[in-house]
Amino acid sequence: MHISLAIHNLAYELERELNYRNIAFKKHDRLYFFDADYRPLFAQVTWLHCKTLPIISIKDGIKQLRALGKNWALFSINCHRRSQLIQDGLAKIKKDRIAFLAHPPKRPMGAKHPMGGWTLYDKNTIICSQETTSRYPLGICEFIENKTIPPSRAYLKLWEFFTLHHRPPTPGMRAIDMGASPGGWSWVLSALELKVTAVDKAPLDKKIAKLPNITFLKESAFALSPDTLPAIDWFFSDIICYPTRLLNLIQTWKHKGNIKNFMCTIKFQGEADFTAIDQFLAIPNSKIVHLFHNKHELTWWISED
Ligand SMILES: C[S@@+](CC[C@H](N)C(=O)[O-])C[C@H]1O[C@@H](n2cnc3c(N)ncnc32)[C@H](O)[C@@H]1O
Structure with missing residues (x-):
């Protein structure tokens, strides 16, 4: 039992x-x-x-x-x-x-x-x-929080992911951060010395936008094409959207962008969509967890490791 x-x-x-x-x-x-x-x-x-x-x-x-x-x-x-x-x-x-x-x-x-x-x-x-x-x-896993720099508490999801579930990417790797505003995830990725492209329709917090290894694109993640950017090592998404829309976005970047590493939040409006969750799980080597810092959402990833 x-x-x-x-x-x-x-x-x-x-x-x-x-x-x-x-x-x-x-x-x-x-x-x-x-x-x-x-x-x-x-x-x-x-x-x-x-x-x-x-x-x-x-x-x-x-x-x-x-x-x-x-x-x-x-x-x-x-x-x-x-x-x-x-x-x-x-x-x-x-x-x-x-x-x-x-x-x-x-x-x-x-x-x-x-x-x-x-x-x-x-x-x-x-x-x-x-x-x-x-x-x-x-x-229950609670962190010693940084209450001064990150502009939102969303950074705790990435902290938990890299502390408990997956080792952090190697410094110098290129990452795209979809749905980046106000910038908690971009802050974590830049502190790990990645080259970050942050994408959102809303602006980044000013102190995050000033960080040297972050480039901000003010547009919809769904309007961006992988072939307009240099090769990306890691795709991150915390976009608020329907799971099936996120799945399509992932498939586009996986195939057209030839990206091997993804970590995304699957968010639910209303009840969780288990049919969509199974579609994510059907992607080879997928893992899904509910992080302690996830709300009404799950965290999905695949990686080369
Ligand atoms: C939960 S917040 C992200 C928080 C962020 N990860 C952080 O650490 O600060 C979700 C973001 O998704 C963005 N978003 C929603 N639709 C989007 C789209 N089509 N393209 C890009 N960003 C989008 C929203 O503007 C919002 O900033």
Whole structure:
């Protein structure tokens, strides 16, 4: 059995996703229990291969969890005080904010992932997993933010992507940043010493526009043709548009521009479009996640790595 923790305010998307995949589930608060071999996209974290531990006391619960591993994050759905007393008897979990490009936590669980997850299902039953989809407690990864330079908080999506999911491009590479305004992503890319072409119908923030390795094109991303620019190594998009429109744009730049590396936000107006998500997933080597810093959107990428 696996258990997914729904994203705050997006539980309905997790339910729609499981229904779309014909996966039966039981729901307790924000925890979704299911038996299929599937990792939902609209989950903050998924606890894999969960175990059920009958317990006779708080002490016994602590002892049994400790025997399985060191770091445990609680999501409480029941008997909240008893749950907290068990959690208090376990090792304190570090909840420090992380630095951009910081190494991920080590793996003291001895399993594939360092952070277990557990809940008290009823007074005498713990459900837990030593193998979860995130190295951070309940999938919460917060950065030491830069509150002075970036003109929007969108930069946190790129920080999370490069810290947790993909190593940053090599300095000197060429990147195009579609839907760049006000400039959070362009700021991150320029700090990584890429040569950035920023494209948007709206202007960049003045201090971002002044950065030496950013060229700004004030036009629609959909009006630009790949053959008007030098060869691009990385295509980034945070454009607000329908998923199918983004997909067409990607196909154009992939084929005409011969670009190998893409990282894009798939945004949804209204409900998530799972047919379109499957079209993205059908692109060879595609990966899709819901970043902790994504809102009602997903992050898709392909790369040569
Ligand atoms: C979420 S914001 C991007 C934030 C940006 N990534 C940052 O870090 O500051 C979405 C942007 O998409 C832009 N956009 C919408 N339609 C566009 C189009 N057809 N061409 C280019 N940009 C577009 C909007 O003007 C808006 O600035």
